Amino acid sequence: MGLKSLVIDAWSWLNYKPVYSDPSLGMPNRRAFPEAHASWVPAADERRLAAYKLLAAYDNNQAGELAELRDGPSARERREFGDPSMFIDTLVAHVMGREQHITVPGAEQTDTENETAAAAAERVQDMLRDWADDELLPMRMLQCERKAVGLGDGVYLLYWDPAKQRPRLKTYDPGFYFPVLPEDGDGADYPDRVHIAWELPEDPKRGLKPRLRRITYELDWIRPATASGVDRAGRAVRAPVMSDPTDDTPAAPVLGRGDQVDDSGAISRMYPWNDEPAYRTCYLTDATWELGDLKGNVDVDDLPMDKASFATNGAGEVLDRLDLYIDFIPVIHVPNTVPPAEEHWGQSSLAKALQAFDELASTDTDSARASATTGLPMIGISGITSHRHDQHVGPGTLFTLGENGRLTAVDTSPALRELRAHGHDLADRAANVVRLPAVSLGTMDPSKVPSGYALELSLGPLDSLISGMRLARDHKDRLLLRFVQRLFLAGQHPDWAGVTPLPARLVRGPYTPTDKAAVLEQVATAYKAEVISLETAIRMLTEAGWPIDDAEKEIEQIQARSFEQARMLADALGNPDEVAAFLGRQAPDEQVAPTVQLPGLPAAATVDDPVAQGQQGSRGSE
Structure with missing residues (x-):
């Protein structure tokens, strides 16, 4: 019907x-x-x-x-004047925060009883921060966040670079991201197979036809080792490695390094970050197809492998199900919002306000047309007697009118004012829908804010918005730092030898104007009242925007000048070594008792001074 x-x-x-x-x-x-x-x-x-x-x-x-x-x-x-782009840039700045810090729990605890754990956490934190500096992590995050906020989704890819000896971080457009989601599972579950695919245009100079490139990461059972080779058609492929046959045993597949076969015949492997053997690994395939070879009902997940040509990495390994010796897929999908139940994709921040942006563009277009008639007004002429002029209005134009002639100007400025007012209303409506108050967009006059409390209340919708967006990213940020640690171990970096991966967080800084004086007063009062520790006080000041680069060094510098607290510590413990460690100094090897001063003696005299004793005796006899 x-x-x-x-x-x-x-x-x-x-x-x-x-x-x-x-x-x-x-x-x-x-x-x-x-x-x-x-x-x-x-x-x-x-x-x-x-x-x-x-x-x-x-x-x-x-x-x-x-x-x-x-x-x-x-x-x-x-007319399109960049309103959607301005909204995206504003939201990206807010969700990123003014600065980003990598923290490992326990790394800033200087008075912990378990000094070994604190030192391990501090070491991991320092190495992760060094990696973030080398890899330009804030810039990579900015690239991904702009995709996530504007399109609804962002994608990170991590891989080990043997030349630079560190994990590299790349961002991909979500349009290249094709996860194979389970049909009967939760869409929020991590997929076992992920494709990153895009089309390559024709290149007549190199004689290349339109192609499709697909990079696939797949978790699968550990299989025997493979090596680069060629098939009968001359294509570079990977083939199983076979042992040399002997008179008693035929050729058999060779296991990979460190692999073992259990009683059931399954191959297991011990990864540096696991306590128990694992049976799965991640395989990498990087293949290219000519679009003309893709015939029939095929999609990105079931392309004909016999038509593929496989890439080769810098070490000469053919990327045809190459074993990466990791038990995770190093692709991280970052949704802009918390996905609905059983869903995988986030939603763009422009989604609900897109119709308002359309109306705003239409109003801007009408305003542009109305401004033309306002700048060049329409004039009606009646009773004209001279035809020497072409009747165009301009400076110095003279019209000779008859007895009842007159000029009538059509004023279109009221319509233009109404259109502009309507445009402001639409912009405010779009900001309300997106939950961006005027103060966050920079369109509010600060002199019109009645009080700081009113300003804080006006930021309420923005606070809830950014809280939800950061909640959607919190697990992904932790996952990113976890994968970085595992890739360092898988790449056998010497600095990471024997390191146990630890939970790490990516702390995003404040996004709203912060009253540093008020935060300082709160922290000082709470610390003086002994309801928070020095570590917590430093962390609160750092989150408020105080220029503290390293919290641990800041604590050490504060303690090195806390002589009154050191004296109290000496009275409480009676241990010079503890006091010296608190001040960050070296305790003296031998303790010399102070000289005893007796009453009535000169300051320079002692009980061991015979002259002083003689004088005291003579005065006594007198």
């Missing part, structure tokens, strides 16, 4: 866009989104890829250019 089905999914907030949900097809327009309709793209990912492209067009002021493919040249006339 031609009934139209109602689609409600993670991308249904875009159904109002004709270019996204074509009324005749019920799916994204093929001309506008050809990438989403590629033969290798799974049907479940078509709407997702089209949504990414549409959101990217809004971010780059190209929504009208994209709509032109369906609505014609008139769609290019819309």
